[in-house]
Amino acid sequence: MKDSDFLINPIRISLVEDDEIIREGFSVLLNQTPKFNVVSTYGNCEDFLKNINNDKPQVVLMDIELPGMNGIEGIEKAKKINPKIQVIVVTVYENDDLVFKALCAGAGGYLTKNVPSQYLSDAIFEIINGGAPMSTNIARKVVASFQKNHHSPLSARETEVLELLAKGKSYSNIAEELFVEKETVRTHIKNIYWKLEVHSKAEALEKAKKEKYIS
Amino acid sequence: MKDSDFLINPIRISLVEDDEIIREGFSVLLNQTPKFNVVSTYGNCEDFLKNINNDKPQVVLMDIELPGMNGIEGIEKAKKINPKIQVIVVTVYENDDLVFKALCAGAGGYLTKNVPSQYLSDAIFEIINGGAPMSTNIARKVVASFQKNHHSPLSARETEVLELLAKGKSYSNIAEELFVEKETVRTHIKNIYWKLEVHSKAEALEKAKKEKYIS
DNA sequence: CCAATATCACCCACTTTGGGTGAGTAGCAA
DNA sequence: TTGCTACTCACCCAAAGTGGGTGATATTGG
Structure with missing residues (x-):
């Protein structure tokens, strides 16, 4: 599939982010390109999940810290409703625990919030193309999680x-x-x-x- | 650290790759930019490890399939000699087992060999900056390894x-x-x-x- | 309503586990 | 040479864990 194909069938995107400024910013930003179609934006997971079958998003940009249900639970439920939905976490939190919980819950990408706007678009294309967009520091955390401590006291x-x-x-x-x-x-x-x-x-x-x- | 700093202290790079054509190709390609200094190239791990303390590479591009010791063992031994060395695997193999074994052994990046030449340079900068450069398909494999099967028979x-x-x-x-x-x-x-x-x-x-x- | 789930009980026999103590061999480094 | 660590094995003991069987009750969602 070429990028140009998305001009005929733009990628359907939902946003879940409680900060209205950021939410609208992302929405406007993404809608600037005709390859994307931001079909809905929500300030919490509950509303998002309620409308998920109507919105039919292919990609969801999800915040973690949210009023009510948190993003981790939100990802789990969304994936249960439609396992094909691709979730990209966009958050300021880069605490190890949260990162791995989000990935375990089904997130397919993880960006820390200071991402340059261009990265957002790239990440969406990447996840649609079967990738797993991650910020530099997140990727390192993920890879490091496979590696052993070289200072083990054990023989x-x-x-x-x-x-x-x-x-x-x-x-x-x-x-x-x-x-x-x-x-x-x-x-x-x-x-x-x-x-x-x-x-x-x-x-x-x-x-x-x-x-x-x-x- | 800015990219321009590498003009004064270019990044020291070693290559381990048994295909001479590819090895020389990478070497010439990377040396085209003054930010990189390919200090040594080897066709096998044994020779690489023998000279590692002389070459003092910061980054190693390592093949997996090699005559004699394979790349996985090579990574382990290199990291044991100098844990700060950053290893990027560059291979055609994208078998799940190999990917995870390489990461467990200490690889900090994993590229499949059809990488466009630009990606090679990017990957080297990325790993130096604390990232974990991975090809699209590899990143997905890595992230997928955290996720559970949604068709579990268990309650x-x-x-x-x-x-x-x-x-x-x-x-x-x-x-x-x-x-x-x-x-x-x-x-x-x-x-x-x-x-x-x-x-x-x-x-x-x-x-x-x-x-x-x-x- | 039925099937699946989650809860609890009692039977039995065997294995596992954790702790103690001791001891031989090998290799490596001061 | 003398230690130190690692690896190997042995025997003691008592408590706990494990796997299998059978049964029961209550709740819940399709």
Whole structure:
């Protein structure tokens, strides 16, 4: 599909943003190009969800901090109504937790609000073309979330054991998989607990994941 | 830092790519701009790693499919030698497994090889500025990896229970957390096993993660 | 109304888990 | 050489966890 095709069938866009100034700004900005058709704008998720089947947006620009239902819930419900809807989060918040919650909820893009106006249009085209538009800092966060902490107190073997424990395997399972005795696995786990200063599987996994000793 | 600063201190770049044509092409292309300084090019990881402390590259463009050590291992070892090195994978492979293995190994960017030459330069600036340059399709894969399967056979409550089980919690832990009896948790788990056609925690978690019923 | 969901109970047997203590081997670095 | 760490294995114990079976009740949405 070429960009010019959108002149015949402009991309249907809804905006959910409680700040009226920003909302109208985005709306005017996007409507400047005939490739976009801002079909509706809302100040909260409730109204947006109520009209979603009428508006039939292809792309939604969604704020996170909203009166009433927050954007995360809004994304979840919107995706449940129509999984094909592409949601781009546009927010000032770049707190790690929010970013990952939004992506888990179904956001397909995430922009921090200081985006130059050109980026907005680019992002919309990108998500329509199967991409995942993200601000620089967000992309880095997302990629970093895959990477492990290089300053783990755990030895290679211990990390291996803990990784298998994280998959829900029992000591015996792990022993078989690593071709060692169950007693050896037990010793590794005792040492892991000692190093992480914990006294149970759940605590160890929580700490190890938080500190990114395991993925 | 402004782009113009790189005229005084050009960005030091190493290339690891076994196809000599591509390698030389990239090298010539990047050296066309005085902001870049391609300090070395290699056809395999072994040679690259041997000279890494001499070359002192800030950015490495790394192929995955290489004779001898593959790119994934290469990234791991390079990051172990100098964690500050920024690695951008440049490859034709966009197999899910490889993408995530590369990111876990420490890659900070991932481009599929049909990148227009302009993108290469942009990507290098982006990674130096704390971003994570990715091709459209790769970014989508990465974002999609956070999202759950909307066609889960599990009920909301069952998913909740399984999610806690994945954290290594015991039935009793889960019961407390959900304010129900342990017996109720046991029933949920029995139903989960039945639905997923498995007979143990490890099997259930494996299947549920593979099918993305839980994260 | 029926099916699915969520809740709880009691049976049983086996395994798992966490903690304690001790000990041998190997490799590496001061 | 002497430590240190890592990796391996063994045996003790008691409590808790796990998987499977069967049953029940209440609520809810299509």
